[in-house]
Amino acid sequence: MTKAPSITSYTALRNNKIVSDGLVVCKKSEVSASDFLLHAYEALELNYPKFYKMDHLSKAGFLAAEVLLREKGWSEKYRPEEIGIVFSCANSSLDTDLRYAETVADIPSPALFVYTLPNILIGEITIRNRVKGESACFVFDTFDASFQTGYINTLFGSGRVKACISGWADFYEDKAEAFFYLAELIDNKTNPIHDSNNTSKIYSELWKN
Amino acid sequence: MEELIATLKKQIVEQLNLQHIKPEDIGDDQPLFVEGLGLDSIDALELIVLLQQHYGIKLANPSDGPAIFHSVRTFAEYILAHRTK
Numbered sequence: 001m002t003k004a005p006s007i008t009s010y011t012a013l014r015n016n017k018i019v020s021d022g023l024v025v026c027k028k029s030e031v032s033a034s035d036f037l038l039h040a041y042e043a044l045e046l047n048y049p050k051f052y053k054m055d056h057l058s059k060a061g062f063l064a065a066e067v068l069l070r071e072k073g074w075s076e077k078y079r080p081e082e083i084g085i086v087f088s089c090a091n092s093s094l095d096t097d098l099r100y101a102e103t104v105a106d107i108p109s110p111a112l113f114v115y116t117l118p119n120i121l122i123g124e125i126t127i128r129n130r131v132k133g134e135s136a137c138f139v140f141d142t143f144d145a146s147f148q149t150g151y152i153n154t155l156f157g158s159g160r161v162k163a164c165i166s167g168w169a170d171f172y173e174d175k176a177e178a179f180f181y182l183a184e185l186i187d188n189k190t191n192p193i194h195d196s197n198n199t200s201k202i203y204s205e206l207w208k209n
Numbered sequence: 210m211e212e213l214i215a216t217l218k219k220q221i222v223e224q225l226n227l228q229h230i231k232p233e234d235i236g237d238d239q240p241l242f243v244e245g246l247g248l249d250s251i252d253a254l255e256l257i258v259l260l261q262q263h264y265g266i267k268l269a270n271p272s273d274g275p276a277i278f279h280s281v282r283t284f285a286e287y288i289l290a291h292r293t294k
Contacts (some may be wrong), residue, residue, distance in 0.1 A: 038228075049229045049247075051227060053226045107262055109255070110254035110258065111225070111226070111252075114251055
């Protein structure tokens, strides 16, 4: 059977809830989005103190990636160079940019400054998961499944990756969103093919709730 | 000195976002970097900001950092000798 890029798993963080492959893994109402991120870190029993230092965008994306990748054994199937990461966002690092700008009036904060680029999220996830393949971060108004699947499938086609952590992460005005899925080049029998239609469908279903 | 050490521990936890650590859990002589508290290079920059913000000390020579920031005690000793506020 010919190997085809396929969606093997997905996770979404939105409206103070984390859903993974159809199951709610963490939920807490009546708290701010930023407080929910801290709650989720503790509820998921993650042991990664650097989490506390991350900006909100990185926290949201990091949590979604943790849930997506845990207990999948995927890192044993691929070399670090064979795993890519591609995500997009709407508000880039604006949440942190504004907080950093406030510190400039006094003494600029180095710890905030390092988060004034959205692709720092890629760094957080790749360091944690020892991923060393192709990476890219794009800014769009909304999640563009057509562009993203096209870009990632080109990576698959060129042989540069065999698996890719893909999706969307955003944080602005205390609204957190993350949608990450794992695309793998596999002998597919049951998983959705990694194309625009299937990715849009999964994303739309998750965003309904 | 003991009061300054206690204050510094609280300020370090707050400034560096060490929410997983209680100030009282930091040993007076515990190394702050690498094998001790595990701080990194960005944390070192934040400690320089802390020195300037709270104690009016501008670190003229960054290469002095490792000796000053070795532990909370060495940090406090430096502040006592150089503070302007």
